[in-house]
Amino acid sequence: MAFDGRAGIVDIDEDEKVVIFDTYKLKKITGTRVGPILGMSEFSSPFKVACELAGLYPGDKANKYIDAGNILEPVLRDYLAARPNLMRDALSVPEGSKVGIEEPVPKEQCGYDHFHNEKVFGGMVDGYIQIDGRRDTILEIKTSHDREKWLDEDGGYTNVPMSYMLQASLYAKLSNIDRIVFLVGFLEEPDYDRPKQWVPSPENTFVIVKDRLEMDDYMRQCEEWYNEYMKGGYTPEWTDSESDQDVLKYLKAYKPGKPTKGKRRRAPNNVKPLTAYMGEGEKK
16 A cells, blocks of 8 residues: 555644644655745645645646646647747747757656755756757746636737746746746637647647746745745645645545644744745746
């Protein structure tokens, strides 16, 4: 039987709405977790991410939206690779320069992490765009059924959700790259039932070029959050959100026998709680 990460739970404190845990290995903060840690995600939360990083919660089960994204990522990458002029025009690459896509190292070969030299941050890129044989731009591939979310005031598709900007900017920062290409494929609801039949085209697939965000402050906030909660052995408070309650229900379903009570480990006094940062806008 596979090891159940919930065995690391020391206590579920109903009064303070936190989970106290003890684990021998913490996971890294990936790009998809930056937004939730900072309270900038509609799909996840600091509590949920803490449970994932501690190995208590394995993550959401696959659904048709996740499956479609996984199936279509290589399809979209191949679509762009076959159109160097599309990349050249989007990135304003001079004529005569060679433009191409560098495939990412497969997840099975890299241990699901492309940044092994980093202790706290990690994750996997969708690829790089090379110019004259050198990495120039991070490639981030997305599928979406909500065109309105990406629509700008001029009717174009340039409005990248903040959680995606944080994700791609982290990978760009870790790769020492300043520019990002978002390749977005828009699906209709019926396409999610038959994703292998969906074909990218100029009508449903768009290239968005963005400069990476200044990540130093965001990463500092995340690292201080990590030191306080993850190294302290307890989660942030859970909320009444559906996402948090689903995680809590999963944790409570584990029956290890007689529970062992433990004291919460406190973070160092010089670590500022995440709430001190809430409300800060994007750093220019």
